[in-house]
Amino acid sequence: MALSFPSDEWIKELSNQLNASPSYEQSAQDWEGDFIFVVEPDENYPETTHLFLALFHGKSPGAEMLSSPDQQEAEFVIQAPFGTWRRVIEGQLEPIQGMMTRKLKLRGNMMKIMRYPAAAKEIVSCCARIPTDFGD
Amino acid sequence: MWYFTAPQIVFGEDALDELDELSGRRALIVTDANLVAAGLVERVARRLERAGIESRVFDAVEPDPSVQTAQKGAQVALDYAPDWIVGLGGGSPMDAAKAIWVLYERPDLEPAEINPFVKLGLRRKARLATIPTTSGTGAEVTWAIVLTDLEERRKMGLGNRENVADLAIVDPELAAGMPPQLTADTGLDALVHAVEGYTCTWHTDMSDGMCVNAARLIVRYLPRAVADGADMEARERMHNAATAAGLGFGNAMASLAHAMGHVLGSMFHLPHGRAVSIALPYTIEFAARQAPERFAEIGRQLDCSHDEGERGARALAHRLRAFCREIGNPTSVVACGIARADYETQLEKMVDDALNDTQVITAPRYPSRDEMRQLLDHAYEGNEVEF
Numbered sequence: 001m002a003l004s005f006p007s008d009e010w011i012k013e014l015s016n017q018l019n020a021s022p023s024y025e026q027s028a029q030d031w032e033g034d035f036i037f038v039v040e041p042d043e044n045y046p047e048t049t050h051l052f053l054a055l056f057h058g059k060s061p062g063a064e065m066l067s068s069p070d071q072q073e074a075e076f077v078i079q080a081p082f083g084t085w086r087r088v089i090e091g092q093l094e095p096i097q098g099m100m101t102r103k104l105k106l107r108g109n110m111m112k113i114m115r116y117p118a119a120a121k122e123i124v125s126c127c128a129r130i131p132t133d134f135g136d
Numbered sequence: 137m138w139y140f141t142a143p144q145i146v147f148g149e150d151a152l153d154e155l156d157e158l159s160g161r162r163a164l165i166v167t168d169a170n171l172v173a174a175g176l177v178e179r180v181a182r183r184l185e186r187a188g189i190e191s192r193v194f195d196a197v198e199p200d201p202s203v204q205t206a207q208k209g210a211q212v213a214l215d216y217a218p219d220w221i222v223g224l225g226g227g228s229p230m231d232a233a234k235a236i237w238v239l240y241e242r243p244d245l246e247p248a249e250i251n252p253f254v255k256l257g258l259r260r261k262a263r264l265a266t267i268p269t270t271s272g273t274g275a276e277v278t279w280a281i282v283l284t285d286l287e288e289r290r291k292m293g294l295g296n297r298e299n300v301a302d303l304a305i306v307d308p309e310l311a312a313g314m315p316p317q318l319t320a321d322t323g324l325d326a327l328v329h330a331v332e333g334y335t336c337t338w339h340t341d342m343s344d345g346m347c348v349n350a351a352r353l354i355v356r357y358l359p360r361a362v363a364d365g366a367d368m369e370a371r372e373r374m375h376n377a378a379t380a381a382g383l384g385f386g387n388a389m390a391s392l393a394h395a396m397g398h399v400l401g402s403m404f405h406l407p408h409g410r411a412v413s414i415a416l417p418y419t420i421e422f423a424a425r426q427a428p429e430r431f432a433e434i435g436r437q438l439d440c441s442h443d444e445g446e447r448g449a450r451a452l453a454h455r456l457r458a459f460c461r462e463i464g465n466p467t468s469v470v471a472c473g474i475a476r477a478d479y480e481t482q483l484e485k486m487v488d489d490a491l492n493d494t495q496v497i498t499a500p501r502y503p504s505r506d507e508m509r510q511l512l513d514h515a516y517e518g519n520e521v522e523f
Contacts, residue, residue, distance in 0.1 A: 026505055027491065096497060097338065100252050101137050110253045114293075118491045121502060 002133035006039045008065035011051040015063035017126035025058035027118035038079035045082030076108035086134050089127045140342040140387045141297045147306035154305055155183035163191040163220035164213050166233035171225050192216050201232040203247045203283045210239035223266045227273030230266050231281045234299045237264045250294040263302040269310045271374040272322025272409055274382015276304040293494050306379045308372035316362050320463045323358040325409030326378040328393055328416050333385030335430040336498035346384030348437050353377035362463045392419040395493035399486040404474050417453035418514050421521035424449035427500035468518030479516050
């Protein structure tokens with residue numbers, strides 16, 4: 001069954017996918033740094049939503065949709081409108097290109113992310129593996 | 137959306153005359169000691185003098201320039217207060233010049249903060265001119281900066297679109313003194329830029345034409361430039377080709393051959409162009425099963441074959457190996473004289489480093505850890521990739 005994006009179920013499924021990925025475990029084995037993905041409203045999505053993803057040493061120890069932006073702190077915050085996130089999840093926008101063109105706005109040390117390209121790639125691959133309902 | 141960034145480019149015979157027309161007061165020439173000894177720095181300084189620009193020389197740039205060298209150069213710039221920075225040399229002096237310029241303009245920044253995700257606000261104190269003396273790196277037109285951190289013993293890929301040069305002077309006379317081996321290694325670097333710029337996943341309609349034309353020119357003129365360094369037609373077309381390839385891949389990206397080439401270069405001190413040109417055919421064969429189209433396309437442009445799909449991509453890999461052999465360059469790591477035992481000792485680190493090289497992001501087929509190990513193994517032995 002397709003999972004609605006953005007939702008608590010969707011971000012938890014991403015966490016599950018990462019925990020099941022040997023590629024991610026290997027490529028992020030010394031990574032430390034949690035993320036908050038901020039989904040901003042656009043013509044197809046009416047509100048701002050915050051998704052929290054914990055990442056530590058090749059595993060994802062937790063994930064949740066936040067009820068308020070202050071509920072969790074994270075080293076990295078990436079924000080973009082709903083439609084841009086959809087393009088990332090569907091593989092139409094490579095996230096590092098998205099950040100270079102400021103379609104995805106990052107708060108945090110980008111150069112730290114750039115040192116883990118294989119892990120970043122695997123996170124995007126895991127997103128693509130989630131059957132996702134964008135509310136069409 | 138994407139960008140195409142380029143300096144004003146003055147190219148061809150006597151392009152160096154353009155320096156006579158510069159406006160300014162002071163220039164800091166960033167170069168290396170060999171170019172001072174060869175008299176090229178004096179030629180540039182004389183031209184600047186004719187334009188009424190006094191100059192000072194910072195010639196401490198080493199091969200694979202360090203962060204510390206860039207910081208020293210920036211201090212010289214801060215003391216001298218130039219309104220032009222002139223990067224003269226191969227990729228190392230030009231990369232150092234870019235870094236020195238940024239740190240001169242923005243002394244508040246650490247070198248590691250020079251990245252594509254920030255606004256630098258350059259050109260308040262000076263502008264940058266680049267003058268290549270080799271035909272290969274394309275650094276005269278790219279915004280990438282590679283520095284080595286001596287303390288952490290690692291290469292840092294830096295750069296921001298703002299730090300592309302204002303003016304690139306591409307005068308073939310300055311490359312005429314390259315010996316055959318340097319001509320071959322640097323020319324192959326340009327060829328790999330052209331092929332990877334065309335085939336990486338970040339290629340664009342704007343960069344494709346530069347890459348295709350550069351590849352055609354290199355296949356035609358590099359053997360002549362290697363065979364006869366005094367063949368000025370070949371020198372000029374190679375000099376132009378390297379710059380065109382720089383515009384191509386610099387506005388797209390390099391890819392897997394660069395990721396592998398970087399580790400081969402840093403572990404075994406292979407010249408960069410030699411290392412990436414050894415790696416390229418193996419990466420093409422690896423991509424051939426899943427994403428052959430772009431390789432087959434550029435192969436057809438180079439008259440490798442009229443085949444499409446995997447057969448076309450493999451024909452390109454064969455042609456590139458034959459081309460390396462034609463100009464006397466190796467097609468495997470073992471042919472570079474590196475012992476198998478030494479290679480095995482470093483293999484796991486090479487796998488790690490190659491997978492964590494930023495160039496790997498744009499690979500048309502992304503290797504797993506095991507596949508990267510196999511790719512490095514095949515590149516060592518010279519065995520075609522069939523997986």
